[in-house]
Amino acid sequence: MAGGLKLYNTLTREKVDFEPIDPDNVRMYVCGPTVYDFAHIGNARPVIVFDVLYRLLRHTYGADKVTYVRNITDVDDKINARALRDFGGQIADGSMSLNEAIRAVTGKTESQFHEDVASLGCLKPTVEPRATDNIPQMITIIQRLLDMGHAYVASGSEGHEVLFSTASMADYGMLSKRKLEDQQAGARVAVESHKMNPADFVLWKQSADTEPGWPASFTFEKTTTPIYGRPGWHIECSAMSDRYLWEEIKDRLSPKAKAKPHQFDIHGGGLDLIFPHHENEIAQSCCAFDNDLMATVWMHNGFLQVEGRKMSKSEGNFVTINELLATEKFGGRKWPGEVLRLAMLMTHYREPIDFSVKRLEEAERLLAKWPAGDAGETAPDASVLEALSDDLNTVAAVQAVHALAQAANADPSKLPLFAASAALLGVAPKKAEVSDDLSAAVQALVDMRLEMLKAKNFAEADRIRDELAAKGIQLKDGKDKETGERVTTWEVKR
Ligand code: AMP
Ligand code: ZN
Numbered sequence: 001m002a003g004g005l006k007l008y009n010t011l012t013r014e015k016v017d018f019e020p021i022d023p024d025n026v027r028m029y030v031c032g033p034t035v036y037d038f039a040h041i042g043n044a045r046p047v048i049v050f051d052v053l054y055r056l057l058r059h060t061y062g063a064d065k066v067t068y069v070r071n072i073t074d075v076d077d078k079i080n081a082r083a084l085r086d087f088g089g090q091i092a093d094g095s096m097s098l099n100e101a102i103r104a105v106t107g108k109t110e111s112q113f114h115e116d117v118a119s120l121g122c123l124k125p126t127v128e129p130r131a132t133d134n135i136p137q138m139i140t141i142i143q144r145l146l147d148m149g150h151a152y153v154a155s156g157s158e159g160h161e162v163l164f165s166t167a168s169m170a171d172y173g174m175l176s177k178r179k180l181e182d183q184q185a186g187a188r189v190a191v192e193s194h195k196m197n198p199a200d201f202v203l204w205k206q207s208a209d210t211e212p213g214w215p216a217s218f219t220f221e222k223t224t225t226p227i228y229g230r231p232g233w234h235i236e237c238s239a240m241s242d243r244y245l246w247e248e249i250k251d252r253l254s255p256k257a258k259a260k261p262h263q264f265d266i267h268g269g270g271l272d273l274i275f276p277h278h279e280n281e282i283a284q285s286c287c288a289f290d291n292d293l294m295a296t297v298w299m300h301n302g303f304l305q306v307e308g309r310k311m312s313k314s315e316g317n318f319v320t321i322n323e324l325l326a327t328e329k330f331g332g333r334k335w336p337g338e339v340l341r342l343a344m345l346m347t348h349y350r351e352p353i354d355f356s357v358k359r360l361e362e363a364e365r366l367l368a369k370w371p372a373g374d375a376g377e378t379a380p381d382a383s384v385l386e387a388l389s390d391d392l393n394t395v396a397a398v399q400a401v402h403a404l405a406q407a408a409n410a411d412p413s414k415l416p417l418f419a420a421s422a423a424l425l426g427v428a429p430k431k432a433e434v435s436d437d438l439s440a441a442v443q444a445l446v447d448m449r450l451e452m453l454k455a456k457n458f459a460e461a462d463r464i465r466d467e468l469a470a471k472g473i474q475l476k477d478g479k480d481k482e483t484g485e486r487v488t489t490w491e492v493k494r
Contacts, residue, residue, distance in 0.1 A: 005060065005389045007266070008350060010274060010298040011175055015391055018297060020265045022257035025249060026057050026066045027264035029241040029295065031273055032128070034073040035109035036082045039116055040318035041340065041355065042270075042304040042311035048341055048426075049301045049349040049392070050268050051122040055424055056388050059380065069244045070125040071237060072113075074106040074132050075230055080211055102212055106130075116321035119337035121426040127244045131231070137239040138231045139216045141288045142203045146220050150287040151203055153220040153227075154194040159206030160227045162218055166199040169283050175298060176275035201280050202232035234280040241267070241294075242285065260291075267295035271302055272310070302352045304344075311355065331357035338427050339364045345394040345425055366398070370405040370422065370429045373415035380421040388424065397425060434492055442473055446488050449475075453486065 005018040020026045030050045033039050050070075057066045083091075083101035090096035096104075110130075142162055145151035150168045154161055166172045172180055180199055192198065206229040207213030217226040245264040262285065269278065278298065285294040303310040306317045323329045325337055343363035347353045381404055387396035401422050408418040422428060434442075445464050452461035465475055468490070476489050 004386075005056070006391050007297050007299060008391045009296075010300050011293075016297065018265075020061070021260055021263060021296065022254040023061055024065050025253055025257065026061050026266075027245040027249075028054065028057070028066070028068050028266040028268065029237070029245060029264060030068070030070045030125075030267075031237060031269035031277065032070040032072050033109075033113055034076050034078060035106045035113060036076060036079040037109060037313065038320035038322055039113050040311055040313065040320050041324055042318065044117065044120055044321050044340070045304050045344055045349075045353070046268065046270050046301050047117050047122050048120055048344050050299075051426055052345065052388070052394060052424075053266070053268075053299075053392060054123060054125075055426060056385075056392070059385075059424060067127070067245060067249065068125040069127045069129065069241060071240050072106075072110055072128060072130045073236065074102075074110070074130050075212060075236070076233070077211075079105055084210070098210065098212060112322065116325070119325055120321070120341050121338055121428070123426075129240045129244060131236040131240070134236060134239050134243060135214050135216075135231065137243050138235045139204075139218075141235065141239055141242070141284065143218060144288045145203065145284065146218055148287065148290075150283075151220075152196065153218060153223075153225055154196075156192065156194040156205075158208070160225060160229070161194070161202055161206065162204040162220075162227070163195060163200045164203055164280065164283060164287075165196055166201075166283065167197050169287055172199075172283055173279065175282055176279045178275060178279070201234065201276065203235050203284070204231055205229050234277055235284060237277075237281045238284040238288065238294075241281075242289070262289035262291055263293055264295050266297045266299060268299040268301075271300045274298075274300055301349045304353045304355050306355055308354065331360065335360055335364075338429075339367060342367055342398065342425075342427055345427075346398055348395050349392055366402060367427070367429065369402070369409070370427075371408050371415060371418065372429045373408065373419040375420035375423055376416050378416035378420040380424045381417055384421040384424055394425065401425060401427070442468065442490055446475065446490055450486065450488060 006015045007018045008014070009016045028050070030046060033043055054066065054068050079102060083098065083105045086105065087096055087101035091098055091101055142151065145164065146153070146162065149165075151162055151164050154163055166180055180197070204216065204218070204227060206227050211230065213228045213230050215226070215228050217224050241264065242262055246262050250258065250261070267278065282294045286292065305311060309315055309317060311318050319330050321340075324335050324340060326334060328334060339360055343359050344353065346359070346363060353359075381400065383400040383403070384397050387393045387400055390396070401418070404414065404418040404421050408414040419428070445468060449461045449464040452458075452464065468475060473490055473492055476491075478487050478489065479485065480487050
């Protein structure tokens with residue numbers, strides 16, 4: 001079905017045929033979490049949405065032909081504040097350095113994030129780089145921007161800064177469709193008078209002693225200024241996408257891809273990243289590499305909302321992934337990861353989701369009707385591929401998978417087709433584990449029912465069957481081929 005995939009491109013505001021620059025090296029970058037605290041279920045949405053896309057691309061182009069990069073943001077003022085809050089005492093008495101405190105915060109949060117998203121059935125990206133491991137790459141791009149007249153060094157109230165000069169880019173605003181003039185009109189120029197233009201943004205800024213920093217020096221208009229400092233928010237994604245989607249793999253790219261240096265196929269994230277984050281990534285990457293495009297297709301998921309408002313840390317209306325999976329905070333009970341995953345996929349990724357217990361219950365009810373099975377070598381059904389190929393229409397895909405589940409329930413030979421199709425959504429119902437005690441108890445009731453049937457006590461036999469069904473155990477009657485006698489098998493329905 002190569003060539004059949006259509007994706008909505010935020011850049012052009014239309015659905016486009018997806019054509020990778022090099023089909024043997026499909027390249028996707030998704031902005032990852034800022035690791036200062038537990039991720040909430042809104043943060044889980046892009047991880048799940050782009051995981052489905054990753055699965056679809058792997059299926060279409062080959063599992064080893066897709067490079068998926070999702071970064072870990074471990075430089076951020078929120079991380080700094082959290083390190084000071086949690087380890088301020090140790091930093092003050094000298095038993096811990098600021099950097100150690102920061103690593104303690106980010107290390108713990110990063111492992112929690114990995115645990116959370118694994119429970120949601122998400123595959124690991126090909127590369128998951130940390131911002132702090134890519135500081136030299138950021139410094140190189142910033143110096144390029146200075147050399148090419150797209151950046152300048154200025155002095156603000158917090159020391160030296162290297163700023164991107166938005167006026168130096170003719171089509172600044174191409175993604176968000178914001179015009180520079182509009183931004184100038186409403187800006188409070190007086191507050192940031194060191195900026196040439198109010199829309200100019202930080203590439204590098206000087207750090208105080210209580211802030212994390214790296215030594216760097218930048219040459220601007222023949223003057224070299226050492227600035228012990230830290231990167232601005234956007235530069236890390238320009239640096240990491242270029243390193244892992246171009247620099248480190250360029251030798252193996254096709255001639256066509258080599259002729260489009262520093263460009264890749266898909267860039268994704270939540271809707272809130274369009275401006276300023278992605279707009280500014282585009283500005284940095286296009287100007288530093290003298291390109292018209294950074295990525296061909298830009299994709300943005302809609303918000304997960306609570307009572308019409310975006311779930312966010314600052315609103316205080318959030319539930320963490322961990323709370324949902326491991327505590328009774330949401331709806332008074334724990335929820336399995338695949339229920340949350342399916343609940344997300346029951347809405348198209350570009351639509352908002354109003355999150356509720358009802359929605360989780362709906363997903364759980366659906367999932368309970370899906371059988372456990374092995375895909376083996378079977379390919380997913382065309383109906384599911386077709387739905388996903390239409391700009392990741394997971395709503396139609398879930399319906400198609402449900403139809404396959406019903407077919408498999410009626411005819412077990414269709415189980416592999418269902419399992420292969422569900423796997424494309426990252427949902428793989430497992431056989432419930434049954435303890436020996438439970439197994440013995442169920443078998444005793446099954447045997448008793450067979451006795452009742454032999455004795456033609458159908459009412460009692462039905463009562464036993466219904467009692468087991470109420471406990472989620474389904475009986476299947478068949479005939480022994482040799483003796484012709486009734487045999488009953490059973491399984492636990494989830
Ligand atoms: P952050 O850690 O806030 O930078 O967010 C990480 C990712 O989650 C970004 O792609 C955000 O756009 C996305 N995100 C944050 N909040 C929500 C939400 N309520 N619904 C959907 N996506 C979100
Ligand atoms: Zn980013």
